[in-house]
Structure formats: structure tokens, C-alpha cells
Amino acid sequence: MKLIHSDKRNILLMMWIHLLIDGISVSTIFILGGSAETIALAVIAYDVLAFALQPLIGILVDIKKIEKQFIILGLGMAVLVTYLPLPLLLVSILIGIANAMVHVGGFSITYQSSKDFMGPLGLFVSTGSIGLGLGLLFPQTRLLFFILSILSIGLVILLYKKMQFEPIEAHKEKYQFDVFPIILVLTVVLLRGFGGSILPPKYESTTISTMMIYIALFVGKAAGGLIADKIGINNTILFGFVPSFIGFVFFSNNQVLYLISVILFNFTMALTLYLTIRALKPFASFAFGLTAALLFFGVVLASGFKEVTSVKPWMGGIVVVISCVLILLANHQISKNTIIGGTQ
Amino acid sequence: MFLDVAVWPILIFFGIVVVIIIALIILSIFIVIRIVKKHQKKLYNPPAPEEDNWSGIKNE
Numbered sequence: 001m002k003l004i005h006s007d008k009r010n011i012l013l014m015m016w017i018h019l020l021i022d023g024i025s026v027s028t029i030f031i032l033g034g035s036a037e038t039i040a041l042a043v044i045a046y047d048v049l050a051f052a053l054q055p056l057i058g059i060l061v062d063i064k065k066i067e068k069q070f071i072i073l074g075l076g077m078a079v080l081v082t083y084l085p086l087p088l089l090l091v092s093i094l095i096g097i098a099n100a101m102v103h104v105g106g107f108s109i110t111y112q113s114s115k116d117f118m119g120p121l122g123l124f125v126s127t128g129s130i131g132l133g134l135g136l137l138f139p140q141t142r143l144l145f146f147i148l149s150i151l152s153i154g155l156v157i158l159l160y161k162k163m164q165f166e167p168i169e170a171h172k173e174k175y176q177f178d179v180f181p182i183i184l185v186l187t188v189v190l191l192r193g194f195g196g197s198i199l200p201p202k203y204e205s206t207t208i209s210t211m212m213i214y215i216a217l218f219v220g221k222a223a224g225g226l227i228a229d230k231i232g233i234n235n236t237i238l239f240g241f242v243p244s245f246i247g248f249v250f251f252s253n254n255q256v257l258y259l260i261s262v263i264l265f266n267f268t269m270a271l272t273l274y275l276t277i278r279a280l281k282p283f284a285s286f287a288f289g290l291t292a293a294l295l296f297f298g299v300v301l302a303s304g305f306k307e308v309t310s311v312k313p314w315m316g317g318i319v320v321v322i323s324c325v326l327i328l329l330a331n332h333q334i335s336k337n338t339i340i341g342g343t344q
Numbered sequence: 345m346f347l348d349v350a351v352w353p354i355l356i357f358f359g360i361v362v363v364i365i366i367a368l369i370i371l372s373i374f375i376v377i378r379i380v381k382k383h384q385k386k387l388y389n390p391p392a393p394e395e396d397n398w399s400g401i402k403n404e
Contacts, residue, residue, distance in 0.1 A: 053368065059375055
């Protein structure tokens with residue numbers, strides 16, 4: 001089965017919306033500013049709501065099919081809050097909720113347009129890194145994000161009736177529900193959040209070099225799904241993990257090799273998302289939300305871990321190796337539980 | 345480091361954040377488990393493919 005014109009249009013539009021919501025959210029919080037404590041509190045409130053609310057919103061989207069409404073409402077809310085004279089903490093809370101709604105809504109439309117390919121999933125998650133990087137490093141882009149978001153809300157309203165979906169092929173398969181592969185794949189997601197945060201580069205950090213990391217994240221997430229569609233999940237994991245292990249452990253002081261390692265390590269983003277969806281079907285949006293929440297939980301654990309101990313490159317290596325083994329095992333288990341065509 | 349008084353507020357705040365995240369994740373998992381238990385047959389045994397319906401009609 002191939003992607004048709006309307007599928008590609010939906011996926012491109014959702015990638016764009018993902019970039020905008022992350023850009024407008026982060027640029028708004030960072031341009032408002034305040035004391036160090038206020039900013040820290042605002043960022044934490046935003047992150048907790050934006051990530052940890054996604055599983056609950058995902059359940060709503062799976063049951064009520066209100067993804068388009070959530071995108072319009074969420075992006076509209078973010079646009080409204082951007083220039084209102086509200087306290088920073090309140091802005092962060094409102095933008096965090098708006099961000100979660102748009103993420104889950106955007107993912108749901110992407111997934112329903114994906115025809116069960118992994119490429120679109122990776123493409124959707126990838127653009128958030130660019131929005132995040134631009135908003136964080138160049139908060140003055142807020143006005144640009146504001147204007148583009150208003151135009152994009154109009155575009156979504158214009159295409160509202162054209163975004164109709166047929167049930168995708170994977171839903172016609174019988175699946176033996178099993179908790180074990182879910183735990184395996186979600187552990188990999190948690191470890192990626194944790195590992196990504198305890199593996200900072202050893203070279204000198206500048207605005208350009210930080211933006212390069214966000215671009216590497218974008219490339220890795222986008223390429224992972226597309227490559228997996230061509231060469232399969234297991235080959236992509238081995239092709240991505242083994243060189244990234246070497247890069248993180250032995251060459252984290254070399255900018256080029258570090259960036260290549262970031263790209264390769266993030267190949268798994270689309271794969272873990274795809275495997276979680278298959279293991280948790282028919283709750284695709286909940287699966288997406290759960291991976292987002294656990295990824296963030298991994299980041300929070302890593303920040304606590306860094307407070308109590310000094311991080312060594314070999315720790316990152318261990319995270320990469322464990323992730324590699326778990327994801328291969330999860331893929332094997334999920335494939336075993338899927339009975340194609342509904343026949344035993 | 346742990347015994348340093350200045351670290352405690354940070355750790356308590358960090359703990360609260362962790363508890364909120366875990367609570368939200370567990371709540372969502374609990375809701376999904378309830379839905380799955382209620383509708384298990386319908387969710388994991390999709391209707392037969394269309395061809396079967398046609399053969400049924402032909403047999404009639």
C-alpha cells in the first residue's frame with residue numbers, strides 16, 4: 001500500500017504544525033523572562049503539562065476522535081496566550097496544556113495518514129526539534145511563530161472536512177495482547193530520555209553548536225523511520241546503535257562524530273513509537289502520549305542523576321547497549337503476537 | 345552532598361515533579377486497562393474481512 005496525495009499533505013501539514021507549536025511555546029516562555037527561580041518553575045510547569053498530560057489526551061483522542069478539534073483549540077490557545085499580559089507561570093501552564101493537545105492531535109492525523117509506515121511517524125516527531133531549537137536559542141522568533149500559527153490554524157480549518165481517514169491495515173490484524181513487549185519498548189523510551197540527557201558533548205558549546213545538535217536530532221528522528229521502512233527494524237537498530245555506541249563512548253569530544261552519533265542514536269525514535277503503537281493497539285494516540293511522557297520522565301531522572309553523581313561516557317555506552325538488546329527483543333515479541341489477516 | 349541543607353528543597357521539589365509525572369502516567373494506564381477489560385473481545389478480534397461477508401451472502 002502506498003501513500004496517496006492527501007496522506008502526504010496531511011503528514012507535511014502536521015510536521016509543520018509540530019514545528020510551530022514547539023517554536024511558539026518555547027519562544028514565548030523564554031522571551032517573557034523573569035528571575036532565575038520563576039523561569040525554572042515556569043519551564044518545569046510547562047514541561048510536566050506538555051509531556052505528562054499526553055497519555056490522558058491520547059485516550060480522549062482514541063475514543064472520541066477529536067484530533068482536529070484539539071489541533072485548532074491547542075494552537076489557538078497558544079496564539080492567544082502569546083501576547084496576553086499574563087504572569088509567566090500562568091502562561092507556561094496554558095501553553096503546556098495547548099502543546100500537549102496539538103502534539104497528540106497532530107500525531108493522530110499523521111498516524112491515520114501513515115498507512116502503517118514508520119517513515120511518517122519519524123517525520124512528524126522530527127520537526128519538534130527544529131521548533132524547540134529556534135524557540136530556545138532565538139526567542140525573538142516569537143512574532144514569526146505567532147503569525148505563522150494564525151495562518152496555519154486557517155489552513156487546518158480550510159482542510160478540516162478533507163481530513164477523513166479509513167481504518168489502517170494494521171487494525172485488521174489480530175493481536176495477542178501482552179504486557180511484556182510493552183514494558184520492554186517503554187523501557188527503551190525511558191532509557192533514550194535518560195541517555196540523551198546524560199550524554200552531553202565534551203566539546204565547547206556555542207549557540208551554533210547547540211543548534212547543530214537540534215538539527216542532528218531532527219535528521220536522526222526523520223531518517224530512522226524512512227530507513228526502517230526500507231531495511232527493516234532489526235537492521236536499522238544495528239545500523240544505528242553500534243556506531244552511536246562507539247561515538248558516544250570514545251569520541252564525545254569530537255563535534256562531527258558526536259553529531260553523527262546523535263543522528264544514529266535517534267533512529268530508534270520512530271521505531272519505538274511504531275512498536276509501542278503495535279503493542280498497544282488500538283490505542284495509537286495513547287501509545288504516542290505514553291512514549292512522550294516516559295521520554296520526559298527519563299530526562300527528569302537524568303537531571304536528578306547528574307545532581308548526585310558525575311557522569312562518565314561508559315554510562316552512556318551501557319544505556320545504548322541495553323536499549324539495543326531490549327528493542328530487538330520487543331520487536332521479536334510483538335511480531336510473534338501479531339497474527340496477520342486475522343487467522344490463527 | 346545529600347546532607348547539605350541547601351540541597352533538600354531542590355530534592356523535595358524534584359520529588360514532587362517525579363510524583364506528578366508518575367501519577368499522570370499511572371492514571372492513564374489505569375483508564376486504558378479498564379477500557380481494555382470492558383471491550384476486550386471487540387478490540388482484539390476485529391470483524392472478519394469483507395470477502396467472508398460476500399461468501400456468506402452467496403451461500404444463502
